Amino acid sequence: MPENNSSSSDAKMWIEKYRPHELTDLLSHTEIISTIQRLIDGGKLPHLLLYGPPGTGKTSTVLAIAKKLFGNRLTQNVLELNASDDRGIDVIRNEIKDFASTKGLKFFTAQKDTTPDIKLIILDEADQMTKDAQAALRRTIEKYSKNVRFCLICNYVNKIIPALQSRCTRFRFSPLKxxxxxxxxxxxxxxxxxxxxxxxxxxxxxxxxxxxxxxxxxxxxxxxxxxxxxxxxxxxxxGNPLKEDIRLIINSLFNDSLADAYKKVMNIKTERGLALQDILRDIHPYVMKLNIPIAVRIYLLEKMSDIEYRLSLGTSESLQTMALISAFQIAKEPVSSKNEEAALKLLTSEA
CATH class of the missing domain: 1.10.8.60 (Helicase, Ruva Protein; domain 3)
Structure with missing residues (x-):
């Protein structure tokens, strides 16, 4: 039996194996965690709205809160829904209301005599809920506030209607340091x-x-x-470009002719299986550091941003690769010039 447990642990994904289970185990956001800890200890936990980029600890924080409140009694006191799946108004009217209308089992904190009997409803990906569902949730939050605390988790807080935001205490989870x-x-x-x-x-x-x-x-x-x-x-x-690949591409863009540069860049893309968007991202720091006139740098950055935008719309990679090479071919002419005003005028006319 111990051997089976060991093999099961080895097969487990590391993101689950090393997921924090206690508030004290959470990485970063010390001010947020300490605030939530004080609210729990004081028996004054409000409705929560946690928002921020993916992978910053929002869901882990809420699950740690649930574990601290209810211990092993999570199934009786916690309803967890992923709003990207259960996002319609019927879920609000039926499942959530049925769960919220009954009181939870007693839990204990430092001030156990004044602690209410509450449940916890966790709505992950709440920004995927329809507007009608969010509107229906407003009244549910107010009506069952004696029995339930809602925890809304989302990436984009601007997709949550203002009426819901005003009913919750908001915490922003920023990218980790x-x-x-x-x-x-x-x-x-x-x-x-x-x-x-x-x-x-x-x-x-x-x-x-x-x-x-x-x-x-x-x-x-x-x-x-x-x-x-x-x-x-x-x-x-x-699948990201190696530094050596980016150096070769930069060297070719500045020194080779249009045909040779296109051939060399396409060969590197094909051999390495690289995406043009990744190449653009890694070229950007080099362009910022190169000792070239400011007008040339502005021109290249503008053209690179245009190419990235067109790629996001689904345009041809080969055509956009040629557009990138062409931008560097145009920029090569004024690089040797000492007069930046003349360079800017030339680039503007070429554009």
Missing amino acids: KHEVVSRLEEICKEENVIYNQVGLDAIYRLSNGDMRKCVNILQSTFMSFGQITEDNVHMCT
Whole structure:
């Protein structure tokens, strides 16, 4: 039996295996956590609205709150719905109202004599609820406030109607900071006996944009694919360009002719399986650092933003690749000029 438990633990996804279960285990957002902790201890927990980018700890925070309130009695006192699935007005009228109309089992805090008997309704992805469902929820929140506390979780708070926002205490979960994420990744690596280097963990954070869930997924995927965490392994596992590839592309864009640059960039894209959008993202820092006239830099950034916008609309990658190369071909002419005003005039006429 112990062997089966061990194998089950090994097969578990790391994002679930290392998900925080207590408020004290949560990463970052110390002010929010301490505020919620005081509200729970004082028996004054309000309706909550947690919003922010994915992977910043919103759902883990609510589940930790539920565990602190109810312990092992979660099934009797907690209703968890994903509003991206259960998002219609019928869910509000039937399932939520049926659950909210009855009192929960008694739970105990530091001030147990004044603590009400309440339940907890968790609505994840609440920004996916229809406007009619959100409107119906307004009255439900007010009518059953003695029995129930609502916890709404969303990515985009502007998609929640103002009437719901005003009924909840709002907390914004910002992207996690680098030192906090890297520290947690190091803990996971030591626990799982993963060979890693600091540059590899930095690459994971850079690709995740502060999303802890994405960080752990990249970490596990890279480890299972290559056995160790290095910058190149992380980039290859996620399909992102290597630094050497970006250097070759930049060098070709500035130094080769239109035909040669197109051939070389397309060969790199094909061999590495790269997306033009990822190439644009990695070229951007180089353009910002290059010692070129400010007018040329502005021109290139404007053209790159136009190409990225057109890619988001589903245009042809090969055509947009040629557009990128053409922008650098036009920009090459005034690079050697010392007169930035003349460069700007030339670029404006070419555009």
